[in-house]
Amino acid sequence: MRWYRPSRMDARAPSGTPSLEAQRGRVRTREERPAQVRQGLGRSPEGALSRPTPSLRLPRESESSRAPRRSRIWGAGLARTWEQALGTGGAMDGLGRRLRASLRLKRGQRGQSQNNPGEAVTEPERIQEHSPSSFAGGQHFFEYLLVVSLKKKRLGDDYEPTITYQFPKRENLLRGQQEEEDRLLSAIPLFCFPDGNEWAPLTEYPRETFSFVLTNVDGSRKIGYCRRLLPAGPGPRLPKVYCIISCIGCFGLFSKILDEVEKRHQISMAVIYPFMQGLREAAFPAPGKTVTLKSFIPDSGTEFISLTRPLDSHLEHVDFSVLLHCLHLEQIIQIFASAVLERKIIFLAEGLSTLSQCIHAAAALLYPFSWAHTYIPVVPESLLATVCCPTPFMVGVQMRFLQEVIDSPMEEVLLVNLCEGTFLLSVGDEKDILPPKLQDDILDSLGQGINELKTSEQINEHVSGPFVQFFVKTVGHYASYIKREASGQGHFQERSFCKAVTSKTKRRFVKKFVKTQLFSLFIQEAEKSRNPPAGYFQKKILEYEEQKKQKKSRERL
Structure with a gap:
């Protein structure tokens, strides 16, 4: 049985998920797809929030006596790439040193002694960062709301992303806390504009919603929820990004929060402050519970905003509908099989939303296990050298960089074209990794009644179930x-x-x-x-x- 792959998703608001039946249609030709907003940068009108997978605590390498040792011969060169991308001055010197140390070739066998507890980073985006103790328990909805804008460089016509608004402003931090905050805030703009610095003012730009993940050496993760759009105003303008940094993976909530932030910013930045302050003071709801915020908007009066956390926490981190939309069921199973054996997987797509949603969905198929290697939902242009890494990785790359990826020296890579629903490169044995009987069971379960699913919750449960059952039967x-x-x-x-x-x-x-x-x-x-x-x-x-x-x-x- 083959899953019929309908056309790519049309624009939709991030707060809702249309039925698969409503999303169906014939596959559009290249000429019928949304026009590019500028030369070299393909865009499709997308708005659904991407959803990272939950993860187990990733131990320090010295703690992991069972984890296989991975070669990092490529580390020094990639660390230099990170330093060039993020800058080598000021606070980023420390980040460069950490990245270089984290990617250094480590000698020894599995189960090495615990003499180097500090060298624990296993993925290039794993930035050392410690938030103040008040956020350690994850009791607040978020740590920061940031606005990242493009500013022209002093020399040349290129632009660079810069934080132009931050809430809250941290004061009276200890020296170590201040240094860690500086490193975190210096890294974020690169991931808000991962597609390079060759921008020009635009009159039209479809909004995109995507996410990125920054992972600490102890395995804790900070998630960046991003909404990139063209601000209101006359004449050509540059896009900007609203970015919410949080330790919490609850994405329906943050999609709605970004909607509210965007609505208030159209009035005034001053209107955002009381809303976000109220959100910081509210308790994060338990699964299935709702928190209601009271907010005043000029000319509209007082509004009550309800934010509900999904009851089933293991599915609140993902939306499988876009992955289903881009690929056949057999292809999804082959991606799952490659991930289970910790192979290198690259996803290609035009839009940031499609890219980050699909890579998060693929990682979520591994539940109750967690991908512990290099994991970058959208690789910034300056970090494309990541695809040369000899160790396992799961990364997303924009289609405009396809030629650079193809020209890179890679071995045993599964290269997935989400735009066309094809594998551009593969090892060749992906169909033979899983036991045949269990593979057929997954395919049959996925295909039964899938056309009748309408809500995102139904889709998530239907897709996740067969893969969870696979692990139940095997381990x-x-x-x-x-x-x-x-x-x-x-x-x-x-x-x-x-x-x-x-x-x-x-x-x-x-x-x-x-x-x-x-x-x-x-x-x-x-x-x-x-x-x-x-x-x-x-x-x-x-x-x-x-x-x-x-x-x-x-x-x-």
Whole structure:
């Protein structure tokens, strides 16, 4: 069975998701697609907010005795690229040093001693940053609201992105906190305008909503939610970006918050302050709960804004509809298979929204495991050298840089063209990675009733379910093979775990999967916990075990 791939998504407001049926239609030709807003930069009118996947805590390399060691021969050159891209003066000197250190070739074998606890960065966007302690618990909705604008450089006609508005302004920070804040704020503009500095004033520009992720050495992540648009006014103008920095991955909320910020900015920047201040003072709602904000807008009066957090937290981080829209089901399964074995995956698209949504959706298919390698939803032009990295990565690149990517020295890469729904490069064995029976099960489950799905929640649950079930059937018995000491510390019995898998094809896959960092990090967390976490994955494991018991009972009768 093949999934019919309809035309690319039309423009839509980020607050809602149309049904797949409403999104259908014939595939548009290249001539029928939205005109480019300027030469060399393809744009399509997109507005849906991209959604990062939740992740496990990524331990320091010295902590990860099970995680495979990765070569970083490419590190020095890429670190220099980062320094050139981000600047080498002032606060960015420290960032350059950290990136260079993080990408340095580390010698030794798996399970090296814990003598270097500071060298823990495993991905180029993993910037060392520590927010003030008041934000450590993630109790606030956000850390910053920023406006990033394009300013002409002193020399030449190029523009550079610059933060022109920041809320809140931090004062009385300790020296270390101030340095970390400076590094964070210096890096953000590059990701708000990842498509280079060759801009010109425009009279028309379709708004785009996308996101980026900055990852700390301890695995904690800050997410940048961006809305890029052309400000109101007469004559040609330059785009600007509203960027909300938060530790929270709850994307329906931030989509609505960006709508409110954009609406207020059209009146005055002064109107934004009371709204954002009220948001900072509000408690972040529990799953399924709603927080209501009272806000006054001149000439409109008082408004009440309700922000509801989804009940199922493992699906609040993603929207699968765009990925379904761009690719066949078989292709999505092959991308999943490549990610499971931690291969290099590059997504190509014209628009930032499509790019970041699809890469976040692909990473979310790995639940309950988390991608722990290089992960850049939209690679800035100055960091295209990332695609030469010999270690695993999952990155998004704008279609305008296709030739640079093709010309780069790459090995064993899956290059996905989201505009045409094709693989430009592949290893060739993607169809053979997963056990055939389980692969067919995923395909059948995805295809059943998919045309009747209408809401984003229905789509997310329908798409996520078969992939979660795949992990339940292959590694769902992991907890039975963690032997614990009297202290409670667990030790995973890998050999016995693999032997317990009766199917030969399934066991062949499991033996490969247990060697990945995906599984290693997951099992490390399980070893520390006396009981399996009471989450969605554990719920599905218990349901599956109960189904097997009932099946055995029926067979005895």
